[in-house]
Amino acid sequence: MRSSTVLVLTCTYAAYAQTNLPPLANDTVFAVGTNITINAPIDTVWNVLLDWDxxxxxxxxxxxxxxxxxxxxxxxxxxxxxxxxxxxxxSLENQRLILNVQIPPLPLPVNASTPSNILHSQSSFENITAMQPTQHRMAWKQVMFPDFILSAERWSALSSVGLFGLQTLYESREEYGGALAGTLQDLFGEGLQESFDAQGVALKARVEGS
Incomplete structure (x- = not known):
């Protein structure tokens, strides 16, 4: 029988005492997440995160x-x-998002012309549950299944760190619950973690221009 203990599949996530993420939900079965320090002010990073197109x-x-x-x-x-x-x-809260993702991620670096790997392509339909610009954090939740079958909510958050706030801590976490969460963890847990880590590395490179 699967333990009810929450498993966070990252060794770096717990390294920061500072966090701008909300606490994990009590019914979370597992979570994946990542964080990385970016050498840029918080609003610069926020603008890149919000530039979805x-x-x-x-x-x-x-x-x-x-x-x-x-x-x-x-x-x-x-x-x-x-x-x-x-x-x-x-006002973006409760609007919808359509996500096309790669699990595991594409090899870095990528650009707009990089072809997708059709074997690892997935689409997800989401509802924006939080858009908090003054707190520099946002979240969305999948709406394809009822929560008792599968709940999945992803948070992204930024915090000013470093001398004079010239650096930004980027954090992202997705927590899963429901009857299918354990199966999802077995099938995609490792690939999801790789994807979160790769996005953090790519975001840092994008913002820093490297």
């Missing part, structure tokens, strides 16, 4: 992340720009 230029995990309406129809492109998303702020 350009994820394909650098992200080896989430190759496409599209804002959609309640029927999962993509919103017009002019309403998905970084300026529009920042202006919308917390």
């Amino acid at each position: 350009n994820y394909a230029e650098w992200n080896p995990f989430v190759r496409q992340q599209t804002l959609a309406d309640e029927f999962f129809m993509p919103v017009p492109a002019e309403n998905r720009t970084l300026v529009a998303l920042k202006a919308a702020g917390s």
Whole structure:
């Protein structure tokens, strides 16, 4: 029988006492996550994280992340720009997202022309559960299954660190619960962890221009 103990599949995640992530939910079966320090101010990193239409230029995990309406129809492109998303702020909560991901991730580096590995491609339909620009954190949750079958909520959060706040701690975590969580962990746990770590490394390179 699977233990009810939460397993966080990263050796670096617990290295920071500082965190801007909320506590794990009580019914979490397992979680994956990563963190990395980026040599840039917090708003610079936040802008890159929120620029969803350009994820394909650098992200080896989430190759496409599209804002959609309640029927999962993509919103017009002019309403998905970084300026529009920042202006919308917390009003983005309860809007939908369509994610096209690679689990495990594509080899780094990637750009918009990098072909997907069709054997590792997946799509997910999500609801934005938190958009908190003043706290520099956001979250979305899968809506393809009811929670008792599978719940999966991903948080991304930033914190100012270092001298004069010139560095940023990026944290990302997804927690899973429900009847299928254990099976998901067995099938994709390692690949998910690789994907989270790869996105952190790629985000740092994107922001720092390396």
